Amino acid sequence: MKFLEPRIQAEWESSALDPTVRRIVLEAAAYAAARWDWEFALTSIWRSPEEDRALGASGIHGEWRAVDVRTRDVPPEAIEDVARAINGRWIYDPERPHFLVCVSAPHGSGPHLHFQAHARTAPQKSEPQMARMNADDRTCEKRKNATDGGSGAAT
Ligand SMILES: [Zn+2]
Numbered sequence: 001m002k003f004l005e006p007r008i009q010a011e012w013e014s015s016a017l018d019p020t021v022r023r024i025v026l027e028a029a030a031y032a033a034a035r036w037d038w039e040f041a042l043t044s045i046w047r048s049p050e051e052d053r054a055l056g057a058s059g060i061h062g063e064w065r066a067v068d069v070r071t072r073d074v075p076p077e078a079i080e081d082v083a084r085a086i087n088g089r090w091i092y093d094p095e096r097p098h099f100l101v102c103v104s105a106p107h108g109s110g111p112h113l114h115f116q117a118h119a120r121t122a123p124q125k126s127e128p129q130m131a132r133m134n135a136d137d138r139t140c141e142k143r144k145n146a147t148d149g150g151s152g153a154a155t
Contacts, residue, residue: 017045025115027089032082035082036075
């Protein structure tokens, strides 16, 4: 795990960070490293209201429920695979199934993967099944429309 700057590392280690989003990012990082030799670089966690507004975002970062990972120089198929695996395993909110825990669509401040968690976020599949499920579950692709910029972001 790499960090854009010391501030991001401090935020990652802060008790303020939502434990579910931390767990999701750790799982995604382990998967990305094992499958794609991709070491996650965290670029954004907490944002002040001013920083969040400047990015046209929704406030999830301001509530310590989101983590951004750099995707520059990462092959698109690796980005899509990690997003598919994580969204196949985690449900952001059963009452609002169109929101995803991992958003790869371009949004906000340039290319990145946005991870987010909600109080109702929970795993839907046990961890060992993740890699196998990933090979044959493509249905998440169609739902990839939630973002942290504008309408896609949840509260
Ligand atoms: Zn984000």
